Amino acid sequence: MIDFFKLKIHSSLTFYFENDDNVKDIEMKYGSLILEKKDYVYLKRILNISGYAEDFETQKSLSRLTEELKTAHVVDEHEMPDDIIRFNSHVNVSSEAGWKASLQIVIPADKDYENGKISVLTPMGAALFGYAQSDEVDWDFPNGRQRLKINKVASNSTAEKIEVPI
Numbered sequence: 001m002i003d004f005f006k007l008k009i010h011s012s013l014t015f016y017f018e019n020d021d022n023v024k025d026i027e028m029k030y031g032s033l034i035l036e037k038k039d040y041v042y043l044k045r046i047l048n049i050s051g052y053a054e055d056f057e058t059q060k061s062l063s064r065l066t067e068e069l070k071t072a073h074v075v076d077e078h079e080m081p082d083d084i085i086r087f088n089s090h091v092n093v094s095s096e097a098g099w100k101a102s103l104q105i106v107i108p109a110d111k112d113y114e115n116g117k118i119s120v121l122t123p124m125g126a127a128l129f130g131y132a133q134s135d136e137v138d139w140d141f142p143n144g145r146q147r148l149k150i151n152k153v154a155s156n157s158t159a160e161k162i163e164v165p166i
Helices: 037-048 056-069 123-128
Strands: 004-008 013-018 023-027 034-036 073-075 090-095 100-106 117-119 136-141 144-154
Touching: 034 037, 037 056, 037 073, 056 123, 056 136, 100 123, 117 123, 123 136, 123 144
Parallel strands: 034 073, 100 117
Antiparallel strands: 004 013, 013 023, 090 100, 090 144, 136 144
16 A cells, blocks of 8 residues: 655646545645745755754654755746745645644744744744645644645745845
């Protein structure tokens, strides 16, 4: 019995997951992750130094994000779609399990769980970064695999931009 497999197609990315009911496929709105150049450079840098993740599930999430970055579409700021999750984006997300959350994806130094600011280096931050509004994501979390639906993405226009020399 196959528990999980992934199929990549050049023009789009489709995931197939087998569960007790049937095999589901998930289409991404833009076919791959989309990242702005400075966000991409900054994220690659922090992923390179984050090999010390404190638990196995977090390390798995960061490894998967690193793999997804290999096929990401990297664009200039003026080409960035408004509905992509990036640093400082506010996101409304829900799960097939029935929960909903409003959160903001931030750099590790800005995390503040009491105010809904989660680091991109957490399993949830890694699961969402670079995806678009209306995308669905299957991701392994410490409490098991969950399917997430990205319901709304809003940029924080007052947030500081990431300044990274390229």
